Amino acid sequence: MSTRTIYTDSSDWGCDMHGRDLPRRNTVTRRGFMRGGALALVGTSVIPSFLTRSIYAEMTTAAANKKKLVVIFQRGACDGLNVVVPHAEKNYYAMRPTIAIKQNEVIDLNGFFGLHPSMAAFKPLYDQGHLAIVHAAGSPDTTRSHFDAQDYMESGTPGVKVTQDGWLNRALQDEKLAGKPSAFRAVALGTQVPRTLQGKVPAIAVANLADFSVAGRGPQTSPISNAFQAMYDESSDAVLHGTGEETFEAVKMLKSADPAHYQPAAGVTYPNTAFGNSLKQVAQLLKANLGVEAAFSDIGGWDTHQNQGGATGQLSNRLKEFSETIAAFWKDMGNDSENVTLVTMSEFGRTARQNGTGGTDHGHANVMFVLGGTVKGGKVYGRWPGLSNEQLNEGRDLTVTTDFRNVLGEAAYKTLGSRNMEAVFPGAKVNPASFLNFA
Template identity: 85%
Template sequence: MGITRRGFMKGGALAVVGTSTIPSFLTRSVMAEMTTAAANKKKLVVLFQRGAADGLNIVVPYQEKNYYSMRPSIAIQKNQVLDLDGFFGLHPSMASFKPLYDQGHLAIIHAAGSPDMSRSHFDAQDYMESGTPGVKVTEDGWLNRALQAEILVGKPSAFRAVALGTQVPRTLQGKVPAIAVNNLADFSVGGRGPQTSPISNAFQAMYDESSDAVLHGTGQETFEAVKMLKAADPSKYQPAAGVDYPKTPFGNSLRQVAQLMKANLGVEAAFSDIGGWDTHQNQGNTNGQLANRLKEFSDTVAAFWMDMGDEAENITLVTMSEFGRTARQNGTGGTDHGHANVMFVLGGQVKGGKVYGKWPGLANEQLNEGRDLAVTTDFRRVLGEAAYKTLGSKNLEMVFPGSQVNPGQFLNFV
């Protein structure tokens, strides 16, 4: 196999991200047991809905008259929404979210988004993952910086920051080493034979023979963590009784997040994403393209929540999408690139059962540029509160430079 140390398995079952400088945790001579978040067993899960989800049909402002006039064929009717508070209602395909909301575990932040006005998927995703809207030269991601802003008093796990996928996303790139896991069941370690992956054998051999102390340390720690994981036999993992994840890539990714967390490998931050939200044509209403994606999304998140059981008490899960969609439907039964959107926050410590944020309204004169839901809550306020209260990332200027986000601006959903 043509494998290099720095390029090892970029598109395979396990990707290890190198850093341009020696990771600080490898240079410390005196180490305590773990980081603050790990000591408190707190974990932050971030989900990205790539493609710009239609927040207006996800959490429907069904008391807004203009909502129905602007969406004659794709609106969710008043008698079809799952009522939340007498003004907003969930899309009926998200029935699995309703109990989480009613039980006070799920908070909703509407009219959230970026201050940057870009309608480019690429730019808007980059800005949201870097946490620096309008700045294209940021080298790392906000979630990596959130981990840097923790009080780090010990040797972190190789699984401290993990993404489900073939490569580490922009969100987790930076000084804190992060790994990407595509399929746990495909990664086996030690020994030889038909049950052993040639990928893992190459991984082990490469780092056993390495003379590079820094890379050897990083690789060996990761290898040891994978050995710990494999002891639980990932291929035979069984979710909690009654939990049935959707048989989709996204369903499998959150199933594996639960598996990693239950294995007590020191996961503090986990990331996954789901595409398919760019509904320019034939979006549908209670049925169709968006409805199908919403059912998969909400059923998967609800399954993860149930699967974690009592451990869910220490988890905060937050969702994000690069921007919303136009308030008016277009001529092909879809919606175009918009501005404000909706974010969900789920967790054991979350003060749910409430729609947070200032609602800007959907009257024609209230729309952004005459076409979109206006942003009233900067997405960094939501992510900043989640990082501050879950990971203990107190230095919010480090996490979101220039944003002026501070605890006084929190919505207090946690």
């Protein structure tokens, strides 16, 4: 089949060989806290007046515009061909005799592509024009190593192992500042600040909102909480200067809202999983109006070498959790969703052909989702390279036709207001002329 144009508008993170997260030591220092500590906040509809004065007095462009970028990393290399299925490609079925999604099972999108049947929660978002899909996206680097590929995508510098910071941190550095930004500007859900957010801009890791103690005294107070208060008491860091004491008081007041009993918007139910809880907490943080501009979360379990399944099975279960969690988050944000852009990524795709154990091996191009209030959704963007044998990368994988940095760059440019794309993605030649114009 010939190539097909499908767009319509012009670490410090560890994983094992299967892309699973590895635990890290939880030590706390003042500097380490800002780079990899834990802070918990909870959304409330009542924002104290002093919080408005201290945090909002000086802010960045994105904060002033109430824009927020949420980045989701699917760790382990998701099989994009069974996520957004090219059901009009005959070779897709020839190469996947037992794991292909049958045409009568696919949730059709445009006559050529369709969603995996477990992703029914995404179909209304697509139909409403909020969800855009970028297929055949990925890194120009050809590594099949989880470690290297994740590092390259989080640093934004494929093939370069010495990059010190993450692309999202550099995107925040590139924003036009109107003064000192919020201390809560960059937040990651987890016990460590991920590679994506490491760098000059202070970022905070949130392990669990309900477990965070802020009293400063008593047996219920956590070591992280005590370290956080001590950091504010003693800090001379510019980002905290003049706002530290009041910000910590804000945390105390927000804690009194009882985060363990947070109620999502009417009709919203998050999956009772780690990822479901993670995005529920992201929603709480964003709705707290603390000046969060960038939030990061991830979900593992995508390394399907064996028993991947087709319409049901291992991958199906993961996709159901993934799509239903994101759909719940979108609905939970309510009117605030107009100011949110969410983008997903995975280190690489999987082989076009299934292997001998009913799974797929490490591949190349993949699929990315972009969800947002200003997104021109309801379309599949990018250039489809085809699945004929001669069109495959190295004779085995879907070929990359859209550099993942163009997708992330457009999201940062149009959401955060980052303009120096050369600083964010050095050497990638990312600029408005290369954007897919999905937003």
